[in-house]
Amino acid sequence: xxxxxxxxxxxxxxxxxxxxxxxxxxxxxxxxxxxxxxxxxxxxxxxxxxxxxxxxxxxxxxxxxxxxxxxxxxxxxxxxxxxxxxxxxxxxxxxxxxxxxxxxxxxxxxxxxxxxxxxxxxxxxxxxxxxxxxxxxxxxxxxxxxxxxxxxxxxxxxxxx
Amino acid sequence: xxxxxxxxxxxxxxxxxxxxxxxxxxxxxxxxxxxxxxxxxxxxxxxxxxxxxxxxxxxxxxxxxxxxxxxxxxxxxxxxxxxxxxxxxxxxxxxxxxxxxxxxxxxxxxxxxxxxxxxxxxxxxxxxxxxxxxxxxxxxxxxxxxxxxxxxxxxxxxxxxxxxxxxxxxxxxxxxxxxxxxxxxxxxxxxxxxxxxxxxxxxxxxxxxxxxxxxxxxxxxxxxxxxxxxxxxxxxxxxxxxxxxxxxxxxxxxxxxxxxxxxxxxxxxxxxxxxxxxxxxxxxxxxxxxxxxxxxxxxxxxxxxxxxxxxxxxxxxxxxxxxxxxxxxxxxx
Numbered sequence: 001x002x003x004x005x006x007x008x009x010x011x012x013x014x015x016x017x018x019x020x021x022x023x024x025x026x027x028x029x030x031x032x033x034x035x036x037x038x039x040x041x042x043x044x045x046x047x048x049x050x051x052x053x054x055x056x057x058x059x060x061x062x063x064x065x066x067x068x069x070x071x072x073x074x075x076x077x078x079x080x081x082x083x084x085x086x087x088x089x090x091x092x093x094x095x096x097x098x099x100x101x102x103x104x105x106x107x108x109x110x111x112x113x114x115x116x117x118x119x120x121x122x123x124x125x126x127x128x129x130x131x132x133x134x135x136x137x138x139x140x141x142x143x144x145x146x147x148x149x150x151x152x153x154x155x156x157x158x159x160x161x
Numbered sequence: 162x163x164x165x166x167x168x169x170x171x172x173x174x175x176x177x178x179x180x181x182x183x184x185x186x187x188x189x190x191x192x193x194x195x196x197x198x199x200x201x202x203x204x205x206x207x208x209x210x211x212x213x214x215x216x217x218x219x220x221x222x223x224x225x226x227x228x229x230x231x232x233x234x235x236x237x238x239x240x241x242x243x244x245x246x247x248x249x250x251x252x253x254x255x256x257x258x259x260x261x262x263x264x265x266x267x268x269x270x271x272x273x274x275x276x277x278x279x280x281x282x283x284x285x286x287x288x289x290x291x292x293x294x295x296x297x298x299x300x301x302x303x304x305x306x307x308x309x310x311x312x313x314x315x316x317x318x319x320x321x322x323x324x325x326x327x328x329x330x331x332x333x334x335x336x337x338x339x340x341x342x343x344x345x346x347x348x349x350x351x352x353x354x355x356x357x358x359x360x361x362x363x364x365x366x367x368x369x370x371x372x373x374x375x376x377x378x379x380x381x382x383x384x385x386x387x388x389x390x391x392x393x394x395x396x397x398x399x400x401x402x403x404x405x406x407x408x409x410x411x412x413x414x415x416x417x418x419x420x421x422x423x424x425x426x427x428x429x430x431x432x433x434x435x436x437x438x439x440x441x442x443x444x445x446x447x448x449x450x451x452x453x454x455x456x457x458x459x460x461x462x463x464x465x466x467x468x469x470x471x472x473x474x475x476x477x478x479x480x481x482x483x484x485x486x487x488x489x490x491x492x493x494x
Binding site: 035039097143144 | 217232233234235239240243246247273274275277280281282283285286287288289290291294295296312442
């Protein structure tokens with residue numbers, strides 16, 4: 001991978017990686033740092049990474065850094081997830097997108113990540129499995145369970161709206 | 162053949178009932194039954210002992226089975242909806258599902274809700290520091306350039322035809338010796354025997370050993386041999402070690418050649434080694450190149466490798482240079 005390839009990756013994937021991270025952890029500053037870390041790692045290994053696999057490499061790095069970050073956050077704020085769930089129910093929803101934004105954070109981190117990779121980036125089960133280190137079956141199960149959870153949430157909320 | 166008798170007739174009967182008797186044995190059995198007609202009744206009773214197979218089946222088989230929906234921990238209907246949406250159904254399953262959809266309004270509503278769970282990328286979100294992520298060139302520490310220059314210079318000196326410093330330098334000796342002559346037990350490997358005869362002509366014999374004519378790369382005053390630190394490594398030839406010896410002291414030598422000066426400065430200023438080490442030990446240009454390459458590899462992860470290849474008599478044959486982009490082999494003259 002050349003320097004030009006690397007810079008092309010920045011143009012093509014920085015927003016996607018950032019979007020994936022910021023929607024996951026809901027903290028733009030931390031998401032920015034994680035994006036920077038992911039690209040820094042890519043830069044260090046620029047000679048080893050094939051340009052065609054750079055996106056997957058970036059998402060793999062970003063995913064693992066994200067999981068680490070979530071673990072750290074959970075250790076520091078063990079009640080955050082639960083509180084967020086209650087808080088979310090009290091919101092006044094204006095549209096479906098907003099509802100989804102609110103309920104997606106209630107998913108367990110791994111389910112949330114795989115659904116995001118599936119929907120945002122259109123990755124196949126196999127690709128997601130490679131990025132996350134899960135098996136294809138696990139990825140599929142996570143996606144199915146996440147869909148049911150989201151469906152139930154938006155189903156009950158849209159009835160109220 | 163064992164004859165049928167009153168002591169073994171049960172075995173014969175069983176074999177008969179299972180159809181295991183050949184023609185001659187059947188004749189023997191007939192002969193026995195004609196002699197003991199009362200046994201015919203017993204044979205008939207044994208025939209009645211046959212138990213017909215009953216048709217018993219386990220009724221709860223379907224309850225033991227699992228569907229992919231069970232595996233995913235969702236209901237069958239949910240599973241079908243998601244699988245349809247995710248494109249996991251095959252053609253016939255899709256057709257069946259579409260038929261169901263036409264009939265079942267609840268299923269239709271369910272599918273609608275599932276399709277609404279698909280997340281849409283938020284185009285308004287973008288990474289604010291993209292320009293800062295871009296790079297113009299590989300970052301290299303300022304001092305890497307003199308180091309790289311030293312490596313290149315070292316290689317150039319070393320590879321230059323007829324200018325190989327190891328050959329011409331009076332204080333360096335590289336030779337092949339038998340392994341048994343080296344004291345490998347000490348940390349600083351030394352020659353066990355300092356009486357190796359150095360010949361006047363290029364090439365020398367190891368005393369008392371096979372008549373192998375070994376070409377030394379350079380010669381050394383015999384008296385100095387026992388002072389020499391020796392590094393040893395296995396040669397291609399079995400039982401022969403390559404000993405590389407270097408002088409510790411420069412007591413009888415006051416001059417400093419250009420390359421010695423370069424090496425000393427290199428060690429002092431670039432490698433930052435202690436002054437006493439710089440004075441006591443001399444570097445070969447090969448080592449300079451080797452150290453330089455290692456440093457380059459550590460710093461820039463370049464994967465460059467240089468190695469020397471010797472022939473069976475311990476003489477340098479060629480130098481190999483390997484990197485990701487270039488691999489070449491230079492024969493030694």
